[in-house]
Amino acid sequence: MATPFGVFRSPNISPDPEVGIGNWSMLDFINAMVLGLSPELEHYYPAFPYPHYQNINYDDLIDLKTYLDTLPPSPNQVADHELIFPYTFRRGVGLWKWRYLERNKSLRTSDPKTPVERGRYLVTGPGHCGACHTPRDVFGGEMVDRFLAGAESFEVGEGPEGESEGRIPNITPHSDGIGDWSETDIAYSLESGFDPDFDSFGGSMVEVQENTARLSAEDRAAIAAYLKSIPARRSD
Template identity: 40%
Template sequence: MMRAVATAALAALSLAAPAKATDQQSFEQVQRGRYLTTMGDCVACHTAPGGKPFAGGLTIATPFGNLLSPNITPDAATGIGAFSDDQFVNAVQNGIGSRGQRLYPALPYPYYHKMNRTDVLAIRAYLNTLDPVSNAVEPNQLPFPFNIRMSLLFWNLINFDRTPLTDDPDQSPQWNRGRYIVEGPAHCGACHTPKTWLGGDDNSQALKGAVLQGWFAPDITPDARKGIGGWSEDELVAYLKTGVIARSSASGPMAEVVVNSTSKLADADLRAVAIYLKGLKPGTSQSSRPPSADDPHMLAGKAIYKDSCAACHREEGDGIANLFPRLKGSSLVQSDDPTTLIRMVLEGSRAAATDARPTGAAMPSFAWRFSDGQVADLVTYIRNGWGNSASSVSASAVKDVRGGNGPDPVKAGQVR
């Protein structure tokens, strides 16, 4: 009964309100918002493991300390139900909270600032249709002095580029759409752009690959060796749509992005992203001097590869199309930073499973079988075998990635 009264009151209000550009409750607006919410993969950060979607509570580890993602369901007390549209836009696009407090840029508002207001309000319209979940979250878990939000005033001065995104008339509408997606809602650079010492994007190195939370997000500029220079537009579209193509499988955090976000986007938008990324200026790739083939580390790595990897990834690193990723010519393999490669050997990996590629092939963990030195030799071999070229990897780099996970079998006395 109360609900009926409330609905009637709302209906009366909206009838009485002056006509707006868009009706926040129209089906089209909500659907548009749902699509943009998927594109922004909001659910990824705003959902705790095992928690209700969008109810917040996920711990986000930053170099400065931990933050918890807030509840963005329309609960009036603990969510964003009491926000006005302006408060919502101000939070998402300017990093200013409903009480005027500065928000931490774990919310990638510098990206969302590039979005147009209509799109941001569409997201609001969709979030308003969710079931309100009562889940109070205190986002700020940072230690002193980072817990002082005023420090973000200084941060914003340096890192927050407020230049609006305007279409480049010299480029195709597709290119402009791709740039809008990449630099706006999809916030690709949040992972793929290296950070400055302040944790802001180093825009001189935009999308050239960065380490975040123990993963290396590879270069996605058209660098021929370690970027997407060798990828065709079709391959990029298929990768984002299905997660698994002959040359690569999305895994780690990218698998989540593909499953939750890009696989659900329109083909035209994925094509636009591919056109924009292929049109970026590649960095000047310094080709490293590869170790010679008869280097003792390369020989040990080759023996390990032959006995432990070649069954799936094949003798010549060709992999098996759409099942086991190709290592020959792989941009991730040849990245300057081997963190992700080492991590996959140690802990194993699981490819994205999408409707188009439902297998979700998994790679087993080898942490128990290889010592730090053996992983280093193996990875060095993979990075320099079959025409690949990248820097050698040291045992201490493997030790850092291994951390406390799984004993080094040599030290555990298992290998004589």
Template identity: 40%
Template structure:
């Protein structure tokens, strides 16, 4: 009996020590940003491309732009998007460009705790320093809204935020964008958008039991999206088999209307409404070019 009590006590101490170690374990690196002047217009365009307005505006609930509060229900619990306005108490008004860069590209909050990967920072790691400067300039123009962010409602053990440090060690490998040699500038622009700000793989790639994307099934579609949705595969082979062309895909991303006259529904309809419908024609062409890969037959 005494041995059992001692064993249980020792296990409790070890667990406590492990939890303390996780809490104290620093993550992320201090950004070394160049002294760049941001372009607010370009930053606003990148914010649209990145889905910031769609995810951080509770439009149905009457929320102000970028004031947060939009619920995202998942198997791990319910996430609520935070306030991104310039309010100093409840938004990002007290942040610096370096804090902003670390949050966007590394997923680390100002106090050093990790953000949940519902925030697609693994994709935003593709942003350049100039992209970050432009986004920062754009967010400085957002009116302050004194609305506190809702706390995340996560199930245990996912509610233990320092545990995300282990998740990062297992699954996170953020890398800056690198153009692929032998591909056109247009194709590489499409690759940057799809694998970076537009974070298409966040919804169109299946995830494992811990919520990490299954890299070997990139863009093969997913059956368990938040709120019970599904996404189709958008690999080049699948799109070409279904008769998509660069022009028809561009048109669908701009208008939401499919080649058969139907329209995107659900979350993809929202992506078009709040994101891709605002993109320039050349960027829509780049996305379609990358996804279809016109080096293959019948891509044009």
């Protein structure tokens, strides 16, 4: 992932005991997902979206680790990040967390029972939609008061399709966003990858949609209901 802070490489999370996370306990896994801390208690960079994953409930985190444990171990050794000074100092991330983690936590649901609250859970937790759709300030923290109002692409350079991603759309119910999409349109786009004008999703949304296509129809409808319920915000 090429960003203004340097290049981040996604580590091996297969159960390989040497290069993966095969030696991790359940607690190690939950600390990483919720607190952004490694088993050695070092800070992870928030390129790993733990500011969002902290909003996943413990039952789901336990299921995730249990599932990861069933995958074949991979010996793939991933190179280190190549970051630009001063981001090479992990300890600075502690300050960043103190400033930003609580903000993302404020978006979580306390009780994901109704469809709208289930949608809030999926969007602010596992779906981490704000990681791309919410604008960031100069420190790379998401501006929660501009939640999902569209952003400059955080990644620099070329997207998976060989073109620069540029701007990521506003997905609030504003006319700058997807205000004229019905709940059915939103749910259908997350299933099929087509917007109401039958243009297909591009850039990094392609991978996201490949995953939302695997959700249940109820979960896609819940995301749509939640996106219709949030405050309409104009794009900057």
